[in-house]
Amino acid sequence: MASPIAMAAASFLISCLVVVVVLASGASAQLSSTFYDTSCPNALSTIRTAAVAQEPRMGASLLRLHFHDCFVQGCDASVLLNDTNGGEQNALPNAGSLRGFGVVDSIKAQLEALCPQTVSCADILTVAARDSVVALGGPSWTVPLGRRDSTNSSATMANSDLPPPQFNLSQLIPAFQNKNLDTTDLVALSGAHTIGQARCTTFRDHITEPNINATFAASLRANCPATGGDKPTTTWRRWTPRRPTPSTTPTSATWCPRGGLLHSDQELFNNGSTDSIVRNFASNAAAFTSAFATAMIKMGNLQPLTGAQGQIRTNCWRVNSS
Numbered sequence: 001m002a003s004p005i006a007m008a009a010a011s012f013l014i015s016c017l018v019v020v021v022v023l024a025s026g027a028s029a030q031l032s033s034t035f036y037d038t039s040c041p042n043a044l045s046t047i048r049t050a051a052v053a054q055e056p057r058m059g060a061s062l063l064r065l066h067f068h069d070c071f072v073q074g075c076d077a078s079v080l081l082n083d084t085n086g087g088e089q090n091a092l093p094n095a096g097s098l099r100g101f102g103v104v105d106s107i108k109a110q111l112e113a114l115c116p117q118t119v120s121c122a123d124i125l126t127v128a129a130r131d132s133v134v135a136l137g138g139p140s141w142t143v144p145l146g147r148r149d150s151t152n153s154s155a156t157m158a159n160s161d162l163p164p165p166q167f168n169l170s171q172l173i174p175a176f177q178n179k180n181l182d183t184t185d186l187v188a189l190s191g192a193h194t195i196g197q198a199r200c201t202t203f204r205d206h207i208t209e210p211n212i213n214a215t216f217a218a219s220l221r222a223n224c225p226a227t228g229g230d231k232p233t234t235t236w237r238r239w240t241p242r243r244p245t246p247s248t249t250p251t252s253a254t255w256c257p258r259g260g261l262l263h264s265d266q267e268l269f270n271n272g273s274t275d276s277i278v279r280n281f282a283s284n285a286a287a288f289t290s291a292f293a294t295a296m297i298k299m300g301n302l303q304p305l306t307g308a309q310g311q312i313r314t315n316c317w318r319v320n321s322s
Helices: 002-007 043-050 057-070 101-114 121-135 155-161 169-177 183-194 214-221 263-267 275-283 285-300
Strands: 196-199 232-236
Touching (some): 043 101, 043 121, 057 101, 057 121, 057 183, 057 196, 057 285, 169 183, 169 263, 183 275, 183 285, 275 285
16 A cells, blocks of 8 residues: 555545544553643644645645554654665655655654653654544544654665555455454555545556546546656545546446556455455445544554653654764
8 A cells, every 4th residue: 555545546445435534542552642641731732733734735645654654664753764774765665755754844843842852753643644634524533642763764674565556455465464454454544545646657557457447547547648647646635435536526336346546446346355345334434434443543553662662753854863
């Protein structure tokens, strides 16, 4: 899901849902939603105010940044470290496409003024992802807090652990299982593909495949030439249960089975083991609501550094000097 979440493009799954509202809570044994209540009581409100810039696309970018952080050595803000020696930012799934670093740096600067070396960059990114989705009209969930920041970043791990948009279902499932995320989590997290923009390069091959709706494919080819055209072209301004194309907003459920923009999206509903999950979510908004909240919390709790592990970086883009 590297590029899928990364580009936050349209998902056939959510195109069939009616409404999405998530109200959930949860915390791992190591994290707590009240972690900053005493040490920095205004932390969450500060993040919420600054999370989504005036540019609507930023919300999707912050959500993608959170995913790309957590899938590589856990949710430890390693993706935020400037790439000076084989770090994650120049890994194949990230180079030239990750965005939102300036927003996170701005939030961090505000929090450092309020509560020096208290709120981790990893927590900032996790909360900002949630708040971005909410600001764009999407679901909410309770974020367990108390993560600390890593002191290293790995391009090698990013290249191996982030699933690309070309993956088949047989590749997606183990990629998520390796992160203790099951097939329900896989399908639910694909709901993030209803916000943001997609670059032509991520879906150019898929829109020539036979298992995509012909009308949908034709509308995409109008903005996706056979070569070039790698600027973000397909835009979603808010979280929505429908799948807008660049020029129209089709609402017919008949588009659902073959309306996946990315190959990996379509694989979730392509006569495979996840078809039943898609059908359930498409017909039962409450089921998707619960699954999405659970999946986001599970992903946010991947291998957090806590206690004396790691550090609280003063600047998210560099490790604290000794």
